[in-house]
Amino acid sequence: MSAEIISTGNELLMGLIENSNAKWLARKLTELGFEVKRITVVSDKKRDISQAFKEAIERETNVVISTGGLGPTLDDKTLEALAETLNLKIATNKEALEMIKLKCKVHGLELNQARLKMALLPVNAEPIENPSGLAPAVKIKTGKTIIYCLPGVPVEMKKIFRKKILPELTQKNKQLLFKERKAKLEGVFESELVPVLKKVREEFPDVYVKTRVVPTKGIILYCSTKGLKKEAQEKLNKVIKIVDSYVNWLSKERGRR
Amino acid sequence: MSAEIISTGNELLMGLIENSNAKWLARKLTELGFEVKRITVVSDKKRDISQAFKEAIERETNVVISTGGLGPTLDDKTLEALAETLNLKIATNKEALEMIKLKCKVHGLELNQARLKMALLPVNAEPIENPSGLAPAVKIKTGKTIIYCLPGVPVEMKKIFRKKILPELTQKNKQLLFKERKAKLEGVFESELVPVLKKVREEFPDVYVKTRVVPTKGIILYCSTKGLKKEAQEKLNKVIKIVDSYVNWLSKERGRR
Numbered sequence: 001m002s003a004e005i006i007s008t009g010n011e012l013l014m015g016l017i018e019n020s021n022a023k024w025l026a027r028k029l030t031e032l033g034f035e036v037k038r039i040t041v042v043s044d045k046k047r048d049i050s051q052a053f054k055e056a057i058e059r060e061t062n063v064v065i066s067t068g069g070l071g072p073t074l075d076d077k078t079l080e081a082l083a084e085t086l087n088l089k090i091a092t093n094k095e096a097l098e099m100i101k102l103k104c105k106v107h108g109l110e111l112n113q114a115r116l117k118m119a120l121l122p123v124n125a126e127p128i129e130n131p132s133g134l135a136p137a138v139k140i141k142t143g144k145t146i147i148y149c150l151p152g153v154p155v156e157m158k159k160i161f162r163k164k165i166l167p168e169l170t171q172k173n174k175q176l177l178f179k180e181r182k183a184k185l186e187g188v189f190e191s192e193l194v195p196v197l198k199k200v201r202e203e204f205p206d207v208y209v210k211t212r213v214v215p216t217k218g219i220i221l222y223c224s225t226k227g228l229k230k231e232a233q234e235k236l237n238k239v240i241k242i243v244d245s246y247v248n249w250l251s252k253e254r255g256r257r
Numbered sequence: 258m259s260a261e262i263i264s265t266g267n268e269l270l271m272g273l274i275e276n277s278n279a280k281w282l283a284r285k286l287t288e289l290g291f292e293v294k295r296i297t298v299v300s301d302k303k304r305d306i307s308q309a310f311k312e313a314i315e316r317e318t319n320v321v322i323s324t325g326g327l328g329p330t331l332d333d334k335t336l337e338a339l340a341e342t343l344n345l346k347i348a349t350n351k352e353a354l355e356m357i358k359l360k361c362k363v364h365g366l367e368l369n370q371a372r373l374k375m376a377l378l379p380v381n382a383e384p385i386e387n388p389s390g391l392a393p394a395v396k397i398k399t400g401k402t403i404i405y406c407l408p409g410v411p412v413e414m415k416k417i418f419r420k421k422i423l424p425e426l427t428q429k430n431k432q433l434l435f436k437e438r439k440a441k442l443e444g445v446f447e448s449e450l451v452p453v454l455k456k457v458r459e460e461f462p463d464v465y466v467k468t469r470v471v472p473t474k475g476i477i478l479y480c481s482t483k484g485l486k487k488e489a490q491e492k493l494n495k496v497i498k499i500v501d502s503y504v505n506w507l508s509k510e511r512g513r514r
Binding site: 010011012013014015016017018019020022023024025026027028029030036037038039040041042043044048071072073074075109112113114115134153155189190191192193194197198201208210211212213215222224 | 267268269270271272273274275276277279280281282283284285286287293294295296297298299300301305328329330331332366369370371372391410412446447448449450451454455458465467468469470472479481
C-alpha cells in the first residue's frame with residue numbers, strides 16, 4: 001500500500017516553519033505499514049495544489065493526505081484545487097455546514113461568510129469532524145486513491161488523524177506490522193560498510209537497511225521490515241548482529257596492522 | 258527566478274528525521290530573492306530521484322538544489338539518477354578524484370572502491386569542493402536550469418552552500434532584496450480578517466500577506482515583499498498598519514455591542 005503527503009503553504013516554501021506535519025504523518029503512515037513514496041510541498045496557489053493532487057492520483061497512490069488550506073481565508077484553496085483536479089463542482093455540504101453551525105453556536109461565534117466558506121466541499125466529498133477547530137477535514141475517493149484533506153494547524157491535524165483516519169487505515173493494512181531497530185556503529189567509516197551492507201541486503205531483501213552519518217555521534221545503522229511480530233524482530237536482530245560482528249572484525253584487523 | 262528543492266532519503270519518507278535541510282535551503286533561497294516553487298521528497302531509489310529531477314527541469318525551474326545521495330554507499334544514487342535524467346554517461350571526474358585523493362591523504366584514509374565511487378559524476382558536471390566531508394558536491398547546467406547536488410549531512414550541505422553557491426546565486430539575483438515583517442494580532446478570529454486581507458492584497462499586489470493560527474499564541478500576520486530596501490520596508494509597514502488599525506476598530510466595535 002502506497003501513500004503520499006501533500007503539504008500546502010507558502011510559509012513552508014519560504015522556510016519560515018518546519019514541515020513537522022509531514023514528518024509526523026510520514027511516521028504514522030510508515031508505522032501503519034504504508035510505503036510513503038513522496039512528500040510534495042507546494043504553494044497556496046490553486047493551480048499548484050491541483051497539480052500536486054493530479055500527479056499523486058496519476059501515480060495510483062493508495063492514500064494521499066494533504067495538510068493546510070482548509071481555513072476561512074481567501075488563500076485557503078485546497079478544496080477548490082481538489083475539485084478542479086477531480087473535475088467536480090464545489091458546493092455547500094450539508095453535514096459540514098451542520099458541524100460548523102454547531103461549533104459556532106457552542107463557542108458563541110458569528111456564522112459569517114468566511115466561516116460558511118469552510119462548508120464548501122467538492123460534491124461527493126465526505127466531511128470529517130474537526131474536534132479542536134472549525135474547518136472540517138475532507139475525505140474523497142477517486143479510482144484507486146483515497147484522499148484525506150486535513151487542516152494545517154498541527155494540533156487539529158493530529159487529533160483528526162488519530163481519531164478518524166488511523167482506525168480506517170489500520171483496517172486497510174491489518175496484516176502488516178512495522179518493526180525497526182537502530183544501532184550505533186563505532187570506530188568505522190561509512191565507506192568500509194559497503195561489503196557488509198551488500199551482504200545483508202542480499203540475504204534479507206525485505207529488510208530496509210541504511211546507514212547515516214551523524215557528526216560527532218558516528219554512524220547510525222537503521223533497519224526496518226514488515227511482517228509478523230516475532231519473525232520481523234528476529235530478522236532485524238540477525239541483520240544488526242551481522243553488521244556488528246563485521247565492525248568488530250574490522251577493528252581487530254586494524255589493531256593487528 | 259524560480260527554485261526547487263529535491264530531498265532524497267527513505268529516512269525522510271519514513272518520518273525518522275526532520276527535513277531540516279529543505280527548510281534551511283528554502284529560507285536561504287527566499288532571502289536571495291528566489292521563489293521556491295516546490296519541495297519534493299523522494300526515496301533513495303534511482304528511478305524516483307531521476308523522476309523528480311525530470312519534473313523540475315520540465316517546469317523550467319531556474320535553480321534546482323538536491324540534498325542527499327552523494328556518499329560512498331550503494332544506496333547513494335543521486336548522481337546516477339541525474340545522469341539518467343539528462344541522458345548522460347557517468348564517469349570518473351578527474352577534478353573530483355583529486356579532491357577525494359587529497360582528503361584521503363590528509364586524513365590518512367584508504368582510497369577504497371567505495372570512496373572512488375564518489376568521483377563518478379555525470380559527464381559535463383562540475384565538482385564543488387566539500388570542506389567538511391569527502392563527497393564533492395556537483396553542479397550541472399541543462400537548458401534553463403542549473404542543478405546543484407549537495408550532500409545530505411547538514412553541516413556539509415550548509416558549508417558548501419554558504420561558500421560556493423550563495424555567491425553565485427547572489428550574482429544572479431542581485432537586483433532583488435527580500436524584506437519581511439511579522440506582527441501578532443490579538444483579540445480577533447482569522448475569519449474576521451478576510452475583508453482587510455482582501456483590501457491590502459488588492460492595494461499591494463506585490464506584497465505576500467498571510468495569517469497563521471498558532472494555538473495559545475493567537476494569530477501571526479506575516480508579510481514579505483521584494484524590492485529596494487527603503488521602499489520595500491515602507492510597503493510592509495503600511496500593510497501592518499492597515500491590518501492593525503482594522504483589528505483595533507474591530508475590538509472597539511465589539512466593546513460597543
